[in-house]
Amino acid sequence: MDNESVTINFRRAEQYKLLTIQSGYVWDDDADLPLHRVVAEDSLGHAIDAGMNVHHIDHNKKNNTPKNLIVVSEWVHMLLHAAYHYGFFYGPGSLLVDPVVLVTRLRAEGIPFEWCGEDNANS
Numbered sequence: 001m002d003n004e005s006v007t008i009n010f011r012r013a014e015q016y017k018l019l020t021i022q023s024g025y026v027w028d029d030d031a032d033l034p035l036h037r038v039v040a041e042d043s044l045g046h047a048i049d050a051g052m053n054v055h056h057i058d059h060n061k062k063n064n065t066p067k068n069l070i071v072v073s074e075w076v077h078m079l080l081h082a083a084y085h086y087g088f089f090y091g092p093g094s095l096l097v098d099p100v101v102l103v104t105r106l107r108a109e110g111i112p113f114e115w116c117g118e119d120n121a122n123s
Contacts, residue, residue: 024061036064040071043116053077054116058097059084067099067117076111 019035020027026035040054041047043066048054055077057068072080084097103115 021062026062026064036061036069039064039066040069040114040116043069044071044114055080057099057102065117069116070099070102070106071114071116072106073112076106076113 020029022034027033028035028038031038034054036054036056037048048071051074052071053074053076055070055072056063057070059081060068080102099115099117103113103117106113
């Protein structure tokens with residue numbers, strides 16, 4: 001397992017936190033959760049249900065900015081990865097990595113999600 005220590009300034013904590021990298025994901029050791037889940041819950045202002053997944057829109061596991069995170073069901077999460085990796089819907093490496101394009105497409109299809117890049121505005 002790839003473990004390396006990094007230090008970041010976590011927005012709401014107003015303090016420095018020690019984080020580790022586990023399986024490519026930045027992990028918040030204090031919360032015992034991956035950082036992307038902590039950031040998503042912090043941005044949305046509520047806990048994320050156990051059956052929901054936090055998806056990195058640009059597929060970069062280390063980019064945990066709210067604008068890059070979207071909360072979707074496990075099924076939608078799998079479809080997003082299939083669309084990206086296998087070219088379903090848009091072709092390989094599609095525009096689904098652009099937050100605005102992805103959010104617009106999900107809204108048009110009526111797919112439920114919460115985008116962490118919006119100021120607590122849920123869809």
